[in-house]
Each structure stands twice: as C-alpha cells, then as structure tokens.
Amino acid sequence: MNKPVEIRWHGRGGQGAKTACLLLADAAFSSGKYVQGFPEYGPERMGAPITAYNRISDERCTVHSNIYNPDFVVVVDESLLECVDVTAGLSPEGAIIINTDKEPADVRPLLRGYTGKVCTIDARAISEETLGKNFPNTPMLAAAVKVSGVVDPDRFVQDMEASFRHKFATKPQVIAGNMNALTKSMQEVKAG
Amino acid sequence: MARKDRLSGNEAVAFAMKQIDPDVMGAFPITPSTEIPQYFAQYVANGEVNTEYVTVESEHSSMSTCIGASAAGGRAVTATSSCGLALMWELLYVAASDRLPIVLACVNRALSGPININNDHSDSMGARDSGWIQIYAENNQEAYDNFVQAYPIAEAAGVRLPVMICQDGFITSHAVENIELCEDAEVKDFVGEYNPEHYLLKHENPLAVGPYGVSPYYMEAKVAQAHAMMNAKQVILDVGRRFGEMTGRSYGFFESYQLDDAELAILLIGSSAGTARACVDELRAQGKKVGMLKLRVFRPFPAEEIAEALKGCKAVAVMDKTESFSGNGGPLGAEVRGALYDLPTPPRVINYVYGLGGRDFRVEDCAQVFDELAEVAVNGVTGSTYRHIGQREE
Structure with missing residues (x-):
C-alpha cells in the first residue's frame, strides 16, 4: 500500500503553524499529490502550544486519525522543546526541523535521545531581515519542503510565488520579501 | 467537467450552497455555528448568490427563519453544530411535521458537558426522532456530494421532509483534502428550480401551515409523516444513482x-x-x-x-x-x-x-x-x- 509522508507541526497559537501546514498542503496539491492538512483543535489561545498535521501521498489516504509516528516534525517555536515531547513517535529515518539560531549539535541534547536527522533554521532572523517582522511560518514552510522533499523545491518556489500574488493581491510590496524568505530559508537550513 | 480542488469540509459545503443559490439562509453568525455561514456570507457580500441572508440572534431563530421562508414557498438553508442544533430542537420537529424541505448542514460536535468543541455524533443522534432525513459523510467529497443531493431528496413528491447533511466536526470540517467539484451549471441542472405545489403565499390556493392538530387529526398527520420517511428510501436511491450518472460517484444507503x-x-x-x-x-x-x-x-x-x-x-x-x-x-x-x-x-x-x-x-x-x-x-x-x-x- 502507498504509505503517505506524515508531518507533524508544533507551534504556539498565533505563529502561523496552522497556516504553514495548510500552505504545505496547497503546495503538495499543486504538484499533483493527495493531501491532508488539519490542525488539532482545543481551547487554544495566543501563545498556547498547538499541533497541526499533514499527510501527503500519491493516492488518497483515508485514515483520519491524528499522526502518532510522523516522518518529519517541524517546531516553529524552540521554547516548546522544554514542554512538549516533540520527537514522540518520530521516525529515526526522518528528521526534525527546529526554528532556532543554534547549531543542530547544540539542540540534539534537548531531544530526549532522538537518533535521526536534526535540522535547524533561524527563521526569526530570516523573517526579520526579509519581512521586517517575526513571521516564522514562511521560512519554516520552506525548510520543511527542503528537508522532507515532499514537493520538488523549484516547483514549490514557482507555486508559492503564484500563491503569494493571489494572497497579497492588495499588498504586492510584501511578495518579494516572502519569496526572499522562502529561498533564503531553503539555502540556510542546516542538517546535523 | 469536474474541477479538482482542495477544500476543507466547511468550504466544500459552503461552495455547494453557492452553486445551489437557495432563496433564504437563516444564519446565526457566531459560535456554536460553523465557518459555513461565514464563507457563505462572503458569497452574499460579493453578489455571487441571490440568497436573502438573515442574521438572527439564536439558532432557535435561524430555524424559525427557515421555517417561515420554506412555508412561504422558498428554498431555505441553514448550518449549525453541537449546542446550536440542541437550541433548534423544538423547531426541528416543527419543520419536519410541517413537511418543509429545508436543508441543514450539520457539523457534528459533542454536547456539553464537560464543555467540549470536538467531534462526536451526540448532536444529530439526539435529533434522530425529530423527523429529519439524516445523511452522513466520510470526508469533504461526500459532504459536498451529499449536499448537492439534499434538495432533490427533500423536495421530491411523496417526501417533502427536511434533510440534515452531516459531517464530522474538525476531522472533516477543518481538514483540507483533495476534492472534485461539479460545474455550477451541472449543479443547477441537477438540483433544478423549486416549484412547490402548495405554499402559504400561493394566492390562488392559500393554505395554513402549522395549525393546531386536534386529536381526531393529529395521528393522521403523524402517520403521513412516517410514510413520507419510508417513501424517502426510494428517492434517496434514485437521486444517488442520478448523481453517479453525472459524476461517476454513485451513492446508496x-x-x-x-x-x-x-x-x-x-x-x-x-x-x-x-x-x-x-x-x-x-x-x-x-x-x-x-x-x-x-x-x-x-x-x-x-x-x-x-x-x-x-x-x-x-x-x-x-x-x-x-x-x-x-x-x-x-x-x-x-x-x-x-x-x-x-x-x-x-x-x-x-x-x-x-x-x-x-x-x-x-x-x-x-x-x-x-x-x-x-x-x-x-x-x-x-x-x-x-x-x-x-x-x-x-
């Protein structure tokens, strides 16, 4: 059976982890995949830990449970490493992608013995440089695409440009910044 | 010609509503309702539908709005969830017993308490004896497909009953998945114009809707309602087959x-x-x-x-x-x-x-x-x- 690539997102309410999850579903859909993008809902509020999920596959996946054994985990806020077991069930064949200014080797000790690939990206710095504000979800999305390979990176960049042109039709001045954030993140993500 | 897209269950049902373009929507615009009236409100604001969008102060009133509109001869729609459906309870029975072919998009969520917003079937299962036809979906595609089939079932001669189109809260309603959508013209053709035989405001043959049913008549009305529900079985199969001819996706019970x-x-x-x-x-x-x-x-x-x-x-x-x-x-x-x-x-x-x-x-x-x-x-x-x-x- 065709096994989907499963991705789990950890963020804090208001950081755009859910939006990034839905944008990844969009990008994968545009490249011809079957997608699921869904957040886990509860009494969330700004700053509270939230989880969102993607399944991406070549055939429709009918499983509608949450994801317990992801291939990839994306952590949009590094302070979550202290309070959420972000590597729970994570495949050692997969990877975790963390928003931090630290090196992969420096965050590995915080990952409760996870033996797989650890990737880091300073999404905050990239966002502040390219967008002028801390919107970490665009660079995290790009890093997730680069590391997971669920979508062809060149195709992804093209699709996202079209998507931003649509989304920011009334604010075209932010399109270039978002595109810079994407490409910079794909270049700068570090694996260890 | 089908169009491939990716939509959440809520978006899919709102899109079906847009394609159907019903006459009146009774909409309670805040929690515990769903995103469906919110998406539909954008279609109204953009002039993409001709629907009279009636914002009300409670779910009790949104169903009352639908009952009034449907009794007057219009095609009425609403959407709700959880305790919103519970607040409609009294009116659900009125809609069904008045034989009004209203369609309700139900996003299945738990009832209190403890307070909870997540999915289960307590809301619509509690309404199972209200006289509404209930059709459930596995995913966004089925929620959309079922919604397109709802009015042809509800309005069929021999049925004339309200229909509840149910999907799982959050698991389906807020999950984005691939979907195939029909063209607007296909949906319009499939659903057809609504030309009720009898309605409140038909000047050549006005009738009363929802009068007192004294004992010598009440039971006959309820037996007729029960027969209508039995008649719905064949209609549901026919409509599901006809939908399959249009889309390649056939539906049964x-x-x-x-x-x-x-x-x-x-x-x-x-x-x-x-x-x-x-x-x-x-x-x-x-x-x-x-x-x-x-x-x-x-x-x-x-x-x-x-x-x-x-x-x-x-x-x-x-x-x-x-x-x-x-x-x-x-x-x-x-x-x-x-x-x-x-x-x-x-x-x-x-x-x-x-x-x-x-x-x-x-x-x-x-x-x-x-x-x-x-x-x-x-x-x-x-x-x-x-x-x-x-x-x-x-």
Missing part, C-alpha cells in the same frame, strides 16, 4: 467494503470509516476475513438492507460515536441489533461507544475491535455486548 465473504464486520458512520477501511486492508493482507459497512443514511434507517448485507457475518461491531445513557448501548447499536433480529441466524452484535468529544479513533483501535470480535466468533462468548473503547482506565 451505505457502502459495503470487503463484506462479501467477511466473517467479522465493523459498522460505523462518518470519518472513522476511512480509518477502518485502512485497517480492513491491513487485516485482509494478513488473510483475515474482515469487512466494513459504512452507514450513510441513518434516517430513514435501511434495516432490511443492512440485515441482507451482514447476514453472512459471524460477529459485527456496531460503533456509536455517542452515548445515549440507556445503560444498554447507543442508538446505532439498538437500531442495527433490531434490524438483525429477524435473520434466521443473526450475527453476534457487540455495540461499542467510541470517539466521544474528539477522542481519536486510530487504525490500532479498529484492529483491537476486530481482535475482540474474533474472540466472540471463535469462542462464542460475547461477554458484555455494550463496551466503551479508547478511554483511559484509571
């Missing part, structure tokens, strides 16, 4: 999956059926004779058809995503057990209550159900026929 030679079967409603399908595939690969019945139409209840589909099974798990506090199982368990009773050698039935308030139902949970069914079928010992699954044991 339920979907039988790997049931032909199944010894063990699981019967469930909604998104969990997709998870169960994956479990059946895994167990079939191990050579186990297991199958699934995904119930789509709960009202009218297709009792004879279910009995026919399950008659060869040794044991059946009936999964209720609601607790009815009968001390004897859930509503689906009772209905299915009743349906199987007249078989010469009925399968053993174990009724599970699962998935309350968003408790996840995983492939592993489904496999556990099949393990327990195997015990029942092999050892012939049923133990308790009313079980809960997925809760923590303290």
